[in-house]
Amino acid sequence: MDARRQVLPREIMRFNRHQRYQHFLLMVSVLMLIITGFPIKYAQWPWAQVVVTLFGSFKTMFMMHLTFGVLMLISGVYHVIWLIDLAIKRNLPMSMVPAMKDVKDAIHHAKYLLGIVKEPPQYGRYTYLEKFEYLAVFWGIIVMGGSGLMLWFPEIFGVLPRWVLQIVRIAHTNEAFVAMLAIVIGHFFAVHFNPHVFPTSKVWLTGNISREHMKAEHPLEYQEWLEKQQVDEGVELVEKEHHSKFAKSRALIIFELVVYVSVFVLLLITFVPLLFV
Numbered sequence: 562m563d564a565r566r567q568v569l570p571r572e573i574m575r576f577n578r579h580q581r582y583q584h585f586l587l588m589v590s591v592l593m594l595i596i597t598g599f600p601i602k603y604a605q606w607p608w609a610q611v612v613v614t615l616f617g618s619f620k621t622m623f624m625m626h627l628t629f630g631v632l633m634l635i636s637g638v639y640h641v642i643w644l645i646d647l648a649i650k651r652n653l654p655m656s657m658v659p660a661m662k663d664v665k666d667a668i669h670h671a672k673y674l675l676g677i678v679k680e681p682p683q684y685g686r687y688t689y690l691e692k693f694e695y696l697a698v699f700w701g702i703i704v705m706g707g708s709g710l711m712l713w714f715p716e717i718f719g720v721l722p723r724w725v726l727q728i729v730r731i732a733h734t735n736e737a738f739v740a741m742l743a744i745v746i747g748h749f750f751a752v753h754f755n756p757h758v759f760p761t762s763k764v765w766l767t768g769n770i771s772r773e774h775m776k777a778e779h780p781l782e783y784q785e786w787l788e789k790q791q792v793d794e795g796v797e798l799v800e801k802e803h804h805s806k807f808a809k810s811r812a813l814i815i816f817e818l819v820v821y822v823s824v825f826v827l828l829l830i831t832f833v834p835l836l837f838v
């Protein structure tokens with residue numbers, strides 16, 4: 562018997578225009594803040610001198626730090642205004658709000674990675690890691706923006722005791738380190754270095770996710786989407802497996818394992834001794 566075939570769109574919108582603009586502003590500003598911030602912290606190191614030379618002078622680099630700091634704050638304000646607008650239109654999505662399922666998914670995922678269970682968790686629109694990252698960015702913008710402004714305008718905050726500004730400086734410099742590690746190790750793995758999406762997920766560029774990618778990584782959302790497509794009964798869906806051409810590249814996997822294990826060892830060597838002083 563001839564099964565009817567229904568061809569569904571290959572790509573589905575995941576990030577709309579506003580989300581892509583916000584992501585772009587945040588990406589440019591935070592990367593530039595990392596590049597212009599760490600040479601301030603490690604000014605005596607030779608690599609920091611090289612970065613300063615690239616900007617022409619320390620003063621110019623510091624001005625760039627402040628400029629991109631303002632850009633980061635603008636991206637945060639843009640995001641909040643966008644959320645308020647969605648709320649007024651009664652269209653505010655709740656898909657990013659953490660729920661009990663995320664705790665269960667995290668435990669399930671740990672068991673999956675340890676080989677205790679065979680199947681990975683079934684995620685909806687956002688995984689527990691994506692929700693965590695989003696909240697961390699929210700928190701990060703408040704801490705880095707707040708502390709940055711206090712350090713920038715100490716005269717305005719001069720009424721505060723001296724030790725407050727000293728703590729603020731420690732918070733700014735330490736949170737900068739955490740933010741850099743979270744972005745370069747965690748976020749970059751999820752959207753660039755994971756062999757399934759290597760060299761990059763295209764969502765931040767085109768806003769679209771392929772059907773296969775959505776089915777593999779957000780199967781519950783995919784099911785909901787499929788139901789909305791009103792696929793007729795008896796219709797055979799034309800489905801492909803989701804595979805980046807690097808998904809099974811041994812060379813890439815070994816290279817990344819070496820890099821990630823080296824970074825992990827370096828972090829242990831740097832931070833574990835601090836626990837004993």
Ligand code: HEM
Binds near residue numbers: 599741
């Ligand atoms: C992700 C965002 C940011 C990162 C990664 C970052 C990173 C850094 C780092 C590593 C330093 C050197 C701290 C030290 O000397 O120990 C620094 C200093 C500084 N940053 Fe940021 N920063 C960020 C956001 C901002 C923002 C939003 C502002 C202002 C609006 C700002 C203003 C400053 C100022 C004024 C200093 C000099 C602090 C001092 O007097 O020691 N930063 N930043």
